[in-house]
Amino acid sequence: xxxxxxxxxxxxxxxxxxxxxxxxxxxxxxxxxxxxxxxxxxxxxxxxxxxxxxxxxxxxxxxxxxxxxxxxxxxxxxxxxxxxxxxxxxxxxxxxxxxxxxxxxxxxxxxxxxxxxxxxxxxxxxxxxxxxxxxxxxxxxxxxxxxxxxxx
Amino acid sequence: xxxxxxxxxxxxxxxxxxxxxxxxxxxxxxxxxxxxxxxxxxxxxxxxxxxxxxxxxxxxxxxxxxxxxxxxxxxxxxxxxxxxxxxxxxxxxxxxxxxxxxxxxxxxxxxxxxxxxxxxxxxxxxxxxxxxxxxxxxxxxxxxxxxxxxxxxxxxxxxxxxxxxxx
Numbered sequence: 629x630x631x632x633x634x635x636x637x638x639x640x641x642x643x644x645x646x647x648x649x650x651x652x653x654x655x656x657x658x659x660x661x662x663x664x665x666x667x668x669x670x671x672x673x674x675x676x677x678x679x680x681x682x683x684x685x686x687x688x689x690x691x692x693x694x695x696x697x698x699x700x701x702x703x704x705x706x707x708x709x710x711x712x713x714x715x716x717x718x719x720x721x722x723x724x725x726x727x728x729x730x731x732x733x734x735x736x737x738x739x740x741x742x743x744x745x746x747x748x749x750x751x752x753x754x755x756x757x758x759x760x761x762x763x764x765x766x767x768x769x770x771x772x773x774x775x776x777x778x779x780x
Numbered sequence: 781x782x783x784x785x786x787x788x789x790x791x792x793x794x795x796x797x798x799x800x801x802x803x804x805x806x807x808x809x810x811x812x813x814x815x816x817x818x819x820x821x822x823x824x825x826x827x828x829x830x831x832x833x834x835x836x837x838x839x840x841x842x843x844x845x846x847x848x849x850x851x852x853x854x855x856x857x858x859x860x861x862x863x864x865x866x867x868x869x870x871x872x873x874x875x876x877x878x879x880x881x882x883x884x885x886x887x888x889x890x891x892x893x894x895x896x897x898x899x900x901x902x903x904x905x906x907x908x909x910x911x912x913x914x915x916x917x918x919x920x921x922x923x924x925x926x927x928x929x930x931x932x933x934x935x936x937x938x939x940x941x942x943x944x945x946x947x
Contacts, residue, residue, distance in 0.1 A: 655842035658831040680810040684885055691807035692888045693851045697844020701834075719843040723892035
């Protein structure tokens with residue numbers, strides 16, 4: 629039923645929907661999140677370093693919680709971009725592994741993939757990178773609820 | 781037996797240390813998290829503000845805010861338990877604690893959040909339990925609730941790397 633590729637119109641519609649999705653969420657605005665790229669079941673979101681997000685004042689490293697917020701939003705966006713077009717989603721569980729400290733003053737970019745969906749659950753994997761390209765800062769695995777409107 | 785210290789001395793020492801611990805972290809201020817203290821027990825308080833909203837339609841707290849709140853509560857509770865003995869014995873001088881003289885904070889290794897119901901647009905509370913607190917690693921469970929202590933809106937478990945204690 630779903631195809632690996634989709635039309636330009638679909639892609640455009642999805643880009644616009646993703647930007648709107650982020651712009652409508654107050655906390656994402658507070659963290660200055662930006663949509664970099666969306667495709668079928670995949671979302672790439674980024675967030676700039678900010679003094680407000682520092683968790684360790686001795687080093688200026690961003691708090692893990694801010695990375696969680698980016699990963700969570702990115703995961704939700706990936707679910708909404710899935711070709712089966714769910715109406716809405718909510719996080720059921722999210723586990724984050726923090727591999728290393730993100731470099732202070734660097735933008736953090738997260739890439740989430742919705743790798744499997746059932747009628748009511750979406751499974752998501754995500755990775756977050758700083759600008760160093762030294763491998764991921766953090767990786768995440770999550771399960772999200774899916775609302776498909778009238779339950780078939 | 782040694783005479784007990786006057787209550788003001790005890791409270792001032794403990795509150796000064798807690799303020800130094802919490803006040804030094806910009807992200808805790810940004811989210812509007814404060815801590816209530818009863819003896820050595822801490823309760824994290826997420827003071828509501830509109831910027832914490834994720835879903836404006838419901839409206840509901842952002843899942844990332846919930847995760848961050850639980851993680852902050854875990855880290856502060858862990859640090860507080862690490863400081864407590866030195867603080868009470870006088871090995872640590874609460875009056876002169878600043879973010880730079882405080883021991884380093886524990887680092888999160890992994891954190892797993894279980895979302896049980898959507899976070900309502902109002903204050904939230906959290907308490908952490910240290911299931912295991914060793915010299916190098918700690919395992920912490922955190923519970924978050926809003927109106928009723930028995931109706932959790934989220935819970936989490938995390939592992940933390942403790943800072944080296946050799947100064």
